[in-house]
Amino acid sequence: MTELLQGNRACVQAAIASGCRFFAGYPITPSSEIAESMARLLPEAGGVFMQMEDEMASLGAVLGASLAGSPAMTATSGPGFSLMQEHIGYAALAEIPCVVVDVMRGGPSTGLPTRPSQGDVMQARWGTHGDHPVVALAPASVSEIYELTSLAFALSERLRLPALVLYDEVVGHLREPVDPGSLRLSRAERRRPTVEPAAYRPYAPDADLVPPLADFGTGYRFHVTGLTHDEAGRPTEEPAVVGALHRRLQEKVARARDDVVSFAGIGLEDAEVVVVAYGIAARAAERAVTDARSRGERLGLFRPRTLWPFPDVELRAVAERAHTIVVAEMNLGQMLLEVERVVAGRARVEACLRADGTPLTPEDVAHAVASAAGALA
Amino acid sequence: MSGIEYRDRLRRQMLPHILCPGCGHGIVLKALLRAARSLELDWDRTVFVAGIGCSSRLVGYIDGCTLHTTHGRALTFATGMKLARPELTVIVITGDGDGLAIGGNHLIHAARRDVDLTCLLLNNETYGMTGGQAAPTAEPGAISTTTPRGARERSFDACALAVAAGASFVARGATSLPLELDALIARGIAHRGFSFLEIASDCPEYFGRYNELGRGPEMLQLQRRRLDGVDRTLAAKRSLRPRPAEGPPPLRTGVLHERPA
Numbered sequence: 025m026t027e028l029l030q031g032n033r034a035c036v037q038a039a040i041a042s043g044c045r046f047f048a049g050y051p052i053t054p055s056s057e058i059a060e061s062m063a064r065l066l067p068e069a070g071g072v073f074m075q076m077e078d079e080m081a082s083l084g085a086v087l088g089a090s091l092a093g094s095p096a097m098t099a100t101s102g103p104g105f106s107l108m109q110e111h112i113g114y115a116a117l118a119e120i121p122c123v124v125v126d127v128m129r130g131g132p133s134t135g136l137p138t139r140p141s142q143g144d145v146m147q148a149r150w151g152t153h154g155d156h157p158v159v160a161l162a163p164a165s166v167s168e169i170y171e172l173t174s175l176a177f178a179l180s181e182r183l184r185l186p187a188l189v190l191y192d193e194v195v196g197h198l199r200e201p202v203d204p205g206s207l208r209l210s211r212a213e214r215r216r217p218t219v220e221p222a223a224y225r226p227y228a229p230d231a232d233l234v235p236p237l238a239d240f241g242t243g244y245r246f247h248v249t250g251l252t253h254d255e256a257g258r259p260t261e262e263p264a265v266v267g268a269l270h271r272r273l274q275e276k277v278a279r280a281r282d283d284v285v286s287f288a289g290i291g292l293e294d295a296e297v298v299v300v301a302y303g304i305a306a307r308a309a310e311r312a313v314t315d316a317r318s319r320g321e322r323l324g325l326f327r328p329r330t331l332w333p334f335p336d337v338e339l340r341a342v343a344e345r346a347h348t349i350v351v352a353e354m355n356l357g358q359m360l361l362e363v364e365r366v367v368a369g370r371a372r373v374e375a376c377l378r379a380d381g382t383p384l385t386p387e388d389v390a391h392a393v394a395s396a397a398g399a400l401a
Numbered sequence: 402m403s404g405i406e407y408r409d410r411l412r413r414q415m416l417p418h419i420l421c422p423g424c425g426h427g428i429v430l431k432a433l434l435r436a437a438r439s440l441e442l443d444w445d446r447t448v449f450v451a452g453i454g455c456s457s458r459l460v461g462y463i464d465g466c467t468l469h470t471t472h473g474r475a476l477t478f479a480t481g482m483k484l485a486r487p488e489l490t491v492i493v494i495t496g497d498g499d500g501l502a503i504g505g506n507h508l509i510h511a512a513r514r515d516v517d518l519t520c521l522l523l524n525n526e527t528y529g530m531t532g533g534q535a536a537p538t539a540e541p542g543a544i545s546t547t548t549p550r551g552a553r554e555r556s557f558d559a560c561a562l563a564v565a566a567g568a569s570f571v572a573r574g575a576t577s578l579p580l581e582l583d584a585l586i587a588r589g590i591a592h593r594g595f596s597f598l599e600i601a602s603d604c605p606e607y608f609g610r611y612n613e614l615g616r617g618p619e620m621l622q623l624q625r626r627r628l629d630g631v632d633r634t635l636a637a638k639r640s641l642r643p644r645p646a647e648g649p650p651p652l653r654t655g656v657l658h659e660r661p662a
Contacts, residue, residue, distance in 0.1 A: 046485050072484045076477065077510040084470065084477030084507075088450070089485035091468065096481070114471050240466045240482060241489045243445045247412070247461055249469035258415060259461070 026203040031166045031196040032057035032099075035125055035189070036065060037204055038173040039097055043212045044123070045071035046089035046096035048082040050104060053137045054193040055127035058099035079104035083111035087120045091248065093239030095177055095212055097123035101193075102131040105144055106151070112186050113152030114250045116273065119184035119227070119235065121214060123176045126188060127196040128303075130381045139381035140193035142303055142354040146361075148188050149332050155270055157277040159284055160188040160332040162302040166200040170207045172329065178210035183280055184234050190331060192354065194304040194383050217244065227269075228255040233276035277333065287335045288327040291317055292342055295324025297393055299376075300339065300363055301352040302328050305384040309352050312389035323393060331359065336366040343370040348396050352376040352389050372396070410434045410444075412464045419458055421529075423609070423617025425576035425602030429523055430459045432579055433492070436586035447490045450479040452504060454530050456496035456523035456602075473504025476511040479518050492590065493520040497536040498528045501557050505537075508559075512566035512595050515662050519589045519596040522559055525604040533607025544611040559599040564658045569594035571658040575601040577625040578654060585656065594662025601628075601652055628652045 029037075035058055039047075047066055049059040059075065066073045072089070076082040079100050086096040100108060105126045115122050128144050130136025144151075148160040159179050161172040173189055180187035217224050217236040226246040229235045235255075238244035251259035252266050260266065277284070290313050292298065301309040306327040316323040326342055326349075328335050343349060349371050351360040356379050364373050376392030378384045411434075420426055437447065444465055451457035453472035460467040470478045475493050483491045500508050500522045511518060527545060528534040535545040535552050538559065542551040563571045570592040574582040582600065589596035603609065603620040614620050628651070 046481065048481060074481070074484060076480075077506055080471075080474055081477040081480075081507055081510070084474040085481030085484075087470075088468070088478035088481030088483075090481075091478075092482045092486035092489065094485040096485070110471055111474070239486075240448050240468070241446050241486050245445070245465050245467075247415075247467045247469065249461065250471055251469065256414070 025205065026201050028199050029166050029202040029204070030057060030199050031169045031191065032127065033061050034166045034170040034202060034204070035099070035173045036061040038170040038209070039123065039177065040065055040069050040071070041204070041209055042174040042177040043095045044097050044177060045069070046086060046094040047071070047098065048074040048076050048085035048089070049098050049100065050076055050079050050082050052101045052104045054129055054196055055099045055101045055125065058125060079107040080111060083108045083122070083124065086122050087111060087115055090120050090122050091240045095121065095181060097125065099125035099127065101127045101129050102135060102144060103133070105147065109151040113154060113156055115186040116152065116156035117250055117252070118248050119237070121180040121184055121237070122186050123173070123180050124186055124188050125173070126190050128190060128192045136381040138193065140304060140354060140383055141379065141381070142192055142305065143358070143379070144190060145331055145355065145358040148190055155274070157185055157273050158188065158332040159183065159185060159277065160190055160330065162329060162331045163189065163191050164195060164303050164306045164327065166198055167202045167207055168329070169195065170202065170204060174208070175210045177212040179284060181212045181214040182234065183276055184237055185277070192303045221245065225255045226257045227253060229272060229276070233272050233279060281333055284330055285333050285335045285338070286329045287338055288329060289325060290314065291322070291324035292326060294322050295346050296322045297348045297350060297396060298324040298326050298342055298346045299350045299352055299389055299393065300326045300328070300359070302331060302359070305352050305354055308384045308386045309389045311386035312393065315386065316390065316393070334362050334366065339363065339366050340370065343367040346371050348372045348374060350374045350376050350389070350392050350396055352384055352392065354378050354384055405435055405438055407431060407434055410464055411462050415462050418462055420455065421606040423603070423605035423620070424455065425525060425621070426456055426459060426523055428576040428579055429521065429582065429600055429602060430462065432582040433521070433586055435583045436590060439583065439587050440590055442490055442590070446488060447492065448482060449492050449494065450475045450482070451494045452496070452499040454496040454499045454528065456494055457499060459494050473499050473502070474507060475499070476504065476507040476518070476520065480511060480514070480516055483516055483518055490590065491518050493518055495520060495522050497522065497524045497526060497538040497559070501537045501559055508563070509566045512563050512568035512597060515567055515569050515595045517593050517595070517662070520598065521586065522597070522599045523602045524559065524599055525602045525608060527604050527608040529604045529607055533604070533611060543608070545608070560597070560657050563597035568597045568658070569660050569662040570596035570656070572656045573599045573601070573652065573654045575624055575628055575652065575654050576603060577621045577628065581654060588656065592659070628654055
């Protein structure tokens, strides 16, 4: 049934439909509707809602619940996302499935609490210390929040890692007609050990490099630590073991890459100029692109749905055909760095950036495209 | 308590342990194992959660479901785990820095919520893992690497804090009274609601050395005299500058507060 659904509410409905049974959070604009809806809906689904004392506590509680076997998530915005970084790293190293939703507002610091931004793209990639795998999804509409929140649960459980969902305040507060029943739900399945408890090694990976995870309290006795550890979970400083662990954490995501990475495109088959944008900026870009194409201009849109891993191979292929890439985002050039790295001279890369607390507009994008074309002429 | 085979409850492959000679934390670990045995806890339904620091390393040696979390946040993980799977017995081990400094707010809120957890806070008045910096429980005058002229700040009364915040069971034990410690831990675990136990422990390697309090045995004797309320040796030590007028307050052990959760 089609209903008028808010982005943050769609996030909650998708999470619960995907098996989320634990939520812990702390109020923060512009994500608070997620906690509020969870407080109403999760207990009805047999789950637990907790309001914690801060964001570190929220993600800590989520990780504890996840180890007990509950698919779990939290939601926050910039300042809270900063506070959560230590536990995101813990989840990455201890390989505990969880979903973290970051509804981006203007930063740094308290910044612009009620205004949109896309300023957390690089923080999502590098915010916690040390090398670590990252999966970060970037929906651009209410229905996509629904599908990608569900996908985040599936990926976090399958790959045993924190899956991040990043969208800006506008997408989070957008209300769009959506029929949740027609949208794609991903199955969130945690692989549990098949060996006897005595033979269980919590960090001994299967062929896909992901170790099965037993629930605490089910007869499997094992140690989980944020210290670098061996396959038995014992802390170690043995260089060969440490190095192998770090490589495996990266490689398990790399091997699953093709199931993780996705993007949407418009006119990429013939586009000479391609706009790269995500979130609400991609909605503005889409309008600019469709308007231009209706005038016969060969403009295209490349919209990553996964920010991390970045759709590098796919964009590189686009850059082989186009002469100019215009990166449109609501920060001072974060994904721009990644695009420049990926394109690596195959096409010119121009920027269309806005970091003033207002969303990018179709006119911004059209203007940037025109300037790029003018510079070329 | 006779006849307990500690090795049956320890991960022998994790040994030798990292604790220094004379450290009081091993006394607490053994008391915890005896208390768990006296309660006949289902070892497959018991989870031990810790933060960061010397005290928090204890969980790694227990052959059970053990979770060594981040600095100060053990209670948050424990809260989520208990709520997600209420049939678990969840026991948290923390220290003075972990539980009262970086994790102080979580302790307050865990007490306020009164979730059915047991929290053992091992107080040795110092950050042992990092080399002997001042903890929030260091008495005024205590020498540490970060208070080379003597601590100037007041120290925390962890039990008073826990009572004020709403914990339904609050007790203080001491490594110099190990059998009383067994009983207190067992009562804490058996209590339904948030049980907080502060356990006076000793760090001879740093706190003892810096404050000229002797090695493990001497520190235990000092602790014991302080428990009896008659000790003035600590206060009289030249190293404690500025000298407190009264010396450190006597330590009162036992159950300090209990109400139905």
